[in-house]
Amino acid sequence: MTAPQPPQQPAFAQAPQPGQPGMPPQQQWTGPAAPYVYVSPIPVRKANLGDALRSEWTKIRSVRSTLWTLGVMLVLILGIGLLAAGVVSGTDTELDSDASPLGLGFFGVLLSTICVMTLGVLTISSEFGTGLIRTTLTACPDRARVLTAKAIVFFLLTFVLTLVATTLVAMFDSAMLADQWDGEFTGAAYFKATVGVSLFIATLGLVALAVGALLRHSAGAITVMLGVVLLPLVVAMFMFGESLEKVRKALFEYSIPNQLAVFYGTDASEAASGPTGWEPLWIVLVVAALALGGAYTSLVKRDA
Amino acid sequence: MIEAVGLTKRYGAKTAVHNLSFQVRPGAVTGFLGPNGSGKSTTMRMILGLDMPTSGHVTIGGHPFRKLPNAPRQVGALLDAKAVHGGRSARMHLLSLAQLAGIPARRVDEVLGVVGLQDVAKRRSKGFSLGMGQRLGIAAALLGDPQVLLFDEPVNGLDPEGILWVRNLMKQLAAEGRTVFVSSHLMSEMALTADHLVVIGRGQLLADMSVQDFISANSADFARVRTPDTEPEGREKLTAALVEAGGQVLSEPDGALRVTGVPLPRISDLAHGADVRLWELSPHQASLEEAYMRMTQGAVDYRSTADQRAHLQHADPYGYGPGAPAPQGWAAPAGNPYPALAGEQPNPYAQAMPPQAAPQQPLGAPAPQGIPQAPPAPPVPPAAPAAPSTPPPGAAPSGPADLTKRDSEDAR
Numbered sequence: 001m002t003a004p005q006p007p008q009q010p011a012f013a014q015a016p017q018p019g020q021p022g023m024p025p026q027q028q029w030t031g032p033a034a035p036y037v038y039v040s041p042i043p044v045r046k047a048n049l050g051d052a053l054r055s056e057w058t059k060i061r062s063v064r065s066t067l068w069t070l071g072v073m074l075v076l077i078l079g080i081g082l083l084a085a086g087v088v089s090g091t092d093t094e095l096d097s098d099a100s101p102l103g104l105g106f107f108g109v110l111l112s113t114i115c116v117m118t119l120g121v122l123t124i125s126s127e128f129g130t131g132l133i134r135t136t137l138t139a140c141p142d143r144a145r146v147l148t149a150k151a152i153v154f155f156l157l158t159f160v161l162t163l164v165a166t167t168l169v170a171m172f173d174s175a176m177l178a179d180q181w182d183g184e185f186t187g188a189a190y191f192k193a194t195v196g197v198s199l200f201i202a203t204l205g206l207v208a209l210a211v212g213a214l215l216r217h218s219a220g221a222i223t224v225m226l227g228v229v230l231l232p233l234v235v236a237m238f239m240f241g242e243s244l245e246k247v248r249k250a251l252f253e254y255s256i257p258n259q260l261a262v263f264y265g266t267d268a269s270e271a272a273s274g275p276t277g278w279e280p281l282w283i284v285l286v287v288a289a290l291a292l293g294g295a296y297t298s299l300v301k302r303d304a
Numbered sequence: 305m306i307e308a309v310g311l312t313k314r315y316g317a318k319t320a321v322h323n324l325s326f327q328v329r330p331g332a333v334t335g336f337l338g339p340n341g342s343g344k345s346t347t348m349r350m351i352l353g354l355d356m357p358t359s360g361h362v363t364i365g366g367h368p369f370r371k372l373p374n375a376p377r378q379v380g381a382l383l384d385a386k387a388v389h390g391g392r393s394a395r396m397h398l399l400s401l402a403q404l405a406g407i408p409a410r411r412v413d414e415v416l417g418v419v420g421l422q423d424v425a426k427r428r429s430k431g432f433s434l435g436m437g438q439r440l441g442i443a444a445a446l447l448g449d450p451q452v453l454l455f456d457e458p459v460n461g462l463d464p465e466g467i468l469w470v471r472n473l474m475k476q477l478a479a480e481g482r483t484v485f486v487s488s489h490l491m492s493e494m495a496l497t498a499d500h501l502v503v504i505g506r507g508q509l510l511a512d513m514s515v516q517d518f519i520s521a522n523s524a525d526f527a528r529v530r531t532p533d534t535e536p537e538g539r540e541k542l543t544a545a546l547v548e549a550g551g552q553v554l555s556e557p558d559g560a561l562r563v564t565g566v567p568l569p570r571i572s573d574l575a576h577g578a579d580v581r582l583w584e585l586s587p588h589q590a591s592l593e594e595a596y597m598r599m600t601q602g603a604v605d606y607r608s609t610a611d612q613r614a615h616l617q618h619a620d621p622y623g624y625g626p627g628a629p630a631p632q633g634w635a636a637p638a639g640n641p642y643p644a645l646a647g648e649q650p651n652p653y654a655q656a657m658p659p660q661a662a663p664q665q666p667l668g669a670p671a672p673q674g675i676p677q678a679p680p681a682p683p684v685p686p687a688a689p690a691a692p693s694t695p696p697p698g699a700a701p702s703g704p705a706d707l708t709k710r711d712s713e714d715a716r
Contacts, residue, residue, distance in 0.1 A: 038330070038481035040449035044377050047406035055404035062396035063389055131387035135444060138352050138381050139405045141370040303355040
């Protein structure tokens with residue numbers, strides 16, 4: 001046991017290594033307390049959002065759950081999209097002018113939302129589950145920056161991958177079924193079925209990320225998100241009463257699968273009510289903004 | 305420098321930390337002690353700005369943690385060895401933290417070398433043992449080469465070599481002028497590592513003093529005296545002489561005498577004067593563990609009771625049934641193994657439990673007013689921080705403290 005050192009005893013400070021190039025002047029910390037005596041030779045640089053983005057990119061690419069969820073997502077979108085087109089092209093049926101071949105990509109994308117939502121939840125809730133969030137927030141006390149970096153990295157990753165997959169499906173499907181369809185491929189329809197769908201899916205993933213940050217529990221948050229997708233349809237199916245007809249219709253039209261279908265439908269096929277055109281994207285963007293706002297408040301205010 | 309002022313944290317009706325004020329100074333290893341559930345980890349989280357105090361505040365170098373400029377370069381912490389994503393490799397875990405803090409990536413390989421994990425850096429941390437997890441957590445704390453370091457139970461799960469390494473690392477970090485704040489349950493470890501102690505119980509400050517002050521304030525040193533077993537009358541003569549000289553004498557189970565209040569040379573003189581031969585005359589300085597147990601005895605939340613096995617007991621031919629007396633030397637846990645001595649400043653937290661019968665019966669005259677401290681034993685030679693490969697003498701780490709042991713003089 002060493003003798004206890006009185007606090008005023010000067011401990012030897014480690015001098016900065018002279019060989020370090022580009023060393024900024026060491027800022028001596030002069031608070032009300034005694035100044036520090038140890039000065040790190042490693043140059044001090046203020047961390048920013050770019051550093052947090054790099055960190056989140058490292059995190060998201062270094063776990064297998066990312067590989068699995070995004071891999072399954074690609075398989076679902078490409079596999080089901082191309083399979084559906086293959087089946088239709090083999091049957092000699094003529095497609096309605098209302099139903100564009102692009103719409104055959106719908107089923108794969110709908111199933112892939114499960115993967116995207118799972119990854120969105122896991123991106124943040126796995127940190128809470130393991131306690132890693134405390135280490136993260138010790139390394140970066142700016143909690144809003146951590147959540148922003150997570151949201152940006154996750155959004156861009158899912159958006160790019162979904163865009164690649166939906167574009168491939170749209171190209172192959174329209175090429176395979178061009179003979180069996182008398183309609184006309186418009187740039188706007190292409191754009192909606194690729195960029196529009198990808199934006200919608202990635203934003204839906206952001207909602208999942210926000211729910212994960214709010215609930216801090218992987219299984220709970222994933223369950224909530226599955227409920228959000230499935231429950232309106234299921235509930236609508238069992239609403240028989242005449243008086244509930246309006247509610248039933250609204251639930252059906254604003255359910256996630258139906259909103260997703262809007263991106264594939266031609267404008268003429270749309271009913272008078274319900275979302276049309278790009279409206280589903282605006283709706284999900286507003287929901288995501290609200291959920292993320294709650295997530296920011298929760299993360300900043302609550303104990304980690 | 306860490307400074308807590310009136311720190312209080314309530315979770316609903318439960319007060320985890322109450323009005324805690326202390327300072328942790330640079331250049332020394334400060335141990336943070338307390339029973340389970342006493343609020344150590346909560347305090348650590350509040351220092352790091354992870355939990356908001358209900359009232360009061362804590363600052364590091366004059367700033368709250370979340371307002372620190374370049375916080376990860378000022379403060380490093382190990383809170384929980386299991387706080388890693390099991391699917392991520394050690395290197396990727398550290399790399400993500402380094403990138404988040406704006407620390408050059410080559411620093412990751414440096415700290416991996418420092419903690420000795422360079423060979424398993426590419427392996428997923430799911431397969432790590434608790435000791436490897438602790439090393440990974442220490443690596444994360446060292447990433448920013450910070451001036452302030454917090455470690456919550458850093459030696460849990462480490463092998464003896466690892467414990468020695470952590471001890472030397474803490475001392476070395478403190479010697480470089482850093483502030484090192486370490487919580488631990490291992491008293492023997494703290495006695496070897498810490499220079500200063502902050503002790504809490506039930507969320508309140510019990511002590512904030514140097515290790516030596518803590519031990520001498522919370523324990524009584526004594527001399528162990530043994531007279532020849534063949535001459536019981538010599539023992540009585542010596543006891544009478546010692547009591548006459550103002551000492552307090554307790555008899556130990558093996559027939560030795562525990563003497564306080566009389567310095568060792570004087571005991572020898574008295575024995576010589578009484579014409580009594582001595583087989584043993586040895587100084588005993590109380591251990592940190594004993595001092596700690598004495599201080600925190602009333603502030604323990606989770607206390608074990610004797611395992612009665614009442615319903616499982618058949619007629620026992622060997623006579624060790626529930627009613628049978630326990631073998632000698634095994635004090636029932638309900639009893640107070642560290643009774644307040646006469647003249648000892650009573651610990652307010654110790655009063656929660658009424659003092660039980662002392663394990664040793666005083667012999668002879670009434671206790672004198674106040675017990676002068678016996679001369680402290682020579683300090684154990686310090687563990688050399690610069691030589692991690694050679695274990696310092698007497699530094700053999702011991703396992704978790706046996707709480708039912710009465711005295712563990714050899715724990716240091």
